[in-house]
Amino acid sequence: MTHRTAIRSALALVAALLLSAPAHALLFRAYLAPTGSDANPCTLQQPCRLLPAALTAVADGGEIWMLDSANYNSSSVNITKSVTILAVPGALGSVVAAGGNAIEIATAGVKVALRNLVIVPLVGGGGTSGINMTNGAALTVENCLIANLPETGIFVNTAASVRVTDTTIRDNGDTGLDLEGGARASVTRATISGNGNTGVYVFGSGANTTTADIANSTLDANLTGVYAWSIHASGVVKVSVRDSQIARNSFGLYAQSNFGASVTFSASNNMIANNGSEGMSSYFAGSKMWASGNTVSDNGLGLYNDSGLFESAGNNAVRNNGTNKTGTITVVAME
Numbered sequence: 001m002t003h004r005t006a007i008r009s010a011l012a013l014v015a016a017l018l019l020s021a022p023a024h025a026l027l028f029r030a031y032l033a034p035t036g037s038d039a040n041p042c043t044l045q046q047p048c049r050l051l052p053a054a055l056t057a058v059a060d061g062g063e064i065w066m067l068d069s070a071n072y073n074s075s076s077v078n079i080t081k082s083v084t085i086l087a088v089p090g091a092l093g094s095v096v097a098a099g100g101n102a103i104e105i106a107t108a109g110v111k112v113a114l115r116n117l118v119i120v121p122l123v124g125g126g127g128t129s130g131i132n133m134t135n136g137a138a139l140t141v142e143n144c145l146i147a148n149l150p151e152t153g154i155f156v157n158t159a160a161s162v163r164v165t166d167t168t169i170r171d172n173g174d175t176g177l178d179l180e181g182g183a184r185a186s187v188t189r190a191t192i193s194g195n196g197n198t199g200v201y202v203f204g205s206g207a208n209t210t211t212a213d214i215a216n217s218t219l220d221a222n223l224t225g226v227y228a229w230s231i232h233a234s235g236v237v238k239v240s241v242r243d244s245q246i247a248r249n250s251f252g253l254y255a256q257s258n259f260g261a262s263v264t265f266s267a268s269n270n271m272i273a274n275n276g277s278e279g280m281s282s283y284f285a286g287s288k289m290w291a292s293g294n295t296v297s298d299n300g301l302g303l304y305n306d307s308g309l310f311e312s313a314g315n316n317a318v319r320n321n322g323t324n325k326t327g328t329i330t331v332v333a334m335e
Contacts, residue, residue, distance in 0.1 A: 026059035032093075034070035051077045051085070051095070058083060061111075066093035076100045080107045086115035094118045097127025097149055105133040113140040121149050129155055130172075136160050141167050149173065153195070157181040159208065163188075170194045175201045176222065182208035190217040198224045199249070204235025204261055211238040219244065224251040225275070230261035230286075240266040247271065252279040252299065257286030257308065268292040275299045279321065282308035291316050292334075303329050 027042060032054050036047035042057035051072045054064045058081075066072055066087040071094040087093030095102045095117055102119045105112055114131070121127035129151040133139055138161040139154075146153040146169045153169040156162050159182030168191045169176040176192040179185050180203045192199040199222040202212045212226075219225035225246040228239040239255070246252045252275040255265040263286060272279040272294055279299035282289035287308035295317045296302045302318045303310065305327030314331040318324050 025057075026062070027057050028059055028062045030054040030058040030062065030064045031067055032064060032072050033067040050074065055079065055081070055083065066091060070094065071096055073102070074098065076104050077102065078104045078106075079110065079112055082109075082111040084113040084115065085117065086113075087117060089116070092116065092118050094120070096120060096122040096125065097130060098122040098125035100127065101129045101132040102127065102149075103131045105131070105139065106135045108135050108137075110136045111138040111140075112136065113142070114144055115140075115142045117144045119144065119146045119149075119153075129153070131155065133160060134158055139163070141165070143167065145170075146176075147171050152176075152178050153192075154178065155180075156183040156185070159183065162186070164190050166190070168193070169199075172196065175199075177201070177212075179203070179210055179212055180205060181210065182206075183210050185212045187212065187214040187217055190214075192217065192219050192222065194221045196223065198222060198227045200226045200239075202226070202228045202237050202239050204230030204232055204237040204263070206232055207234035209236040209238065212240075214239070214241045215243055217241075217244045218247075220247045220249065222249045224254050225249040226265075227251075227254045227256075228263050228265050229254075229256045229258075230263050231258045232261055233259045235261050237261070237263045239264070240268075241270055242266075242268045243270065245271045245273075246275065246279075247273050248275065250276045251281065253289075254278070254281050254283075255287045255289050255308065256283040258284060260286045263287045264290075266290045266292075267294055270294045272296045273298050277301060278304045280304070280310075282306070282310045284308055297321060301326060303327075305329060 030042040031047040033047040036049040038053035040046035042048040060081040063084045119130040130146045133156045150173045155178045157180040162185035171194040176195040199219040257263040279296045281304040292313035302321035303325040
C-alpha cells in the first residue's frame with residue numbers, strides 16, 4: 001500500500017466514524033432542567049431545557065427525566081418514538097397546551113409512558129386538549145394531573161393499549177378520557193371529576209371493539225360518569241366498572257346502542273349516589289347492563305331501562321331514589 005493510499009484509507013475511516021456518530025450518540029436517558037440549554041447534549045451534566053430537544057437526543061425506547069419542577073415545552077410536543085417521560089420524585093414536570101394539544105402521538109408502533117406530569121393549558125395560549133393519540137401501540141399515564149383544558153384530557157382514537165393509574169383528570173371543558181377506534185383501556189385509582197361532558201367516554205363508530213375496565217376510581221360531577229355508546233352495527237363496546245364511586249353527575253353509568261350495535265356494560269360493587277338523573281341506564285336494543293352488588297341511592301332515578309337489556313344479580317341496594325326503577329329489570333340467579 002502506498003503512502004497516499006494509506007492516507008486515503010485513514011480519511012475514509014474517519015469520515016465513516018463521523019457519519020455514524022449521531023446514531024451512536026443517542027441517549028438511553030436524556031435530562032431536562034430549568035437551567036438547561038437546548039444547545040446542550042441533554043446529559044445529566046449538561047441537561048437540555050425543552051422536550052423537543054430531549055426527544056431528538058433520546059434513543060427509541062429510552063427515557064427523558066425532568067430534574068426539577070418547571071414547564072418543559074412552548075408548543076405542541078410531537079412524540080414519534082417509544083419513550084418514557086417522567087419528572088423525578090419531588091418534582092412536577094409541566095407540559096402546557098399552547099396553540100393546540102399539549103402532546104401529540106401519531107406514529108405507528110410507539111409506546112409512550114408519562115409519569116408525574118402536570119398537563120394544563122397555557123392561559124391565553126390557544127390550547128385545546130391534553131394528550132391526543134391517533135396512532136401507536138400503547139399509552140401509559142401514571143401519577144399525572146390533567147386539568148382545565150378547553151376540550152379533552154386524554155383522547156385515544158386508535159387500537160392502542162391504554163393504562164391510566166393514580167391520575168386525576170378534572171375540570172376539562174369536554175371529556176376526561178375519550179376512547180375510540182378500538183382502544184383498550186384499564187383505569188385504576190383515578191379521579192375523573194368536573195368535566196363538562198363525560199368522565200370516561202367509550203365510543204364505537206367503526207367495525208372494531210373498544211373496551212374500558214375501570215376499578216377503584218372516582219367519577220364525580222361530570223355530565224355523565226361513564227358513557228358507553230356505539231353507532232356502528234359492527235362496532236362493539238365493552239365496559240366494566242367495579243369498586244368505584246359514581247356521584248354527583250347528571251347521569252351515572254350509561255349504556256346506549258344504535259343500529260343494533262353491541263354495547264355491554266358490567267357494574268359491580270360500586271357506590272352510585274346523588275346523580276341528578278339516572279344512576280344506571282340501558283338504552284335501546286343491543287345495549288346490555290349487568291349490575292351486581294351496587295348501592296344505588298339518592299339519584300333522580302335509580303335503575304332505568306329503555307328497550308335494552310338490564311340484568312340484575314338481585315343483590316343491589318336500590319333505595320331512596322326519586323324513582324327506584326323504571327322499565328324491565330331482569331333478575332338473574334347468581335352462579
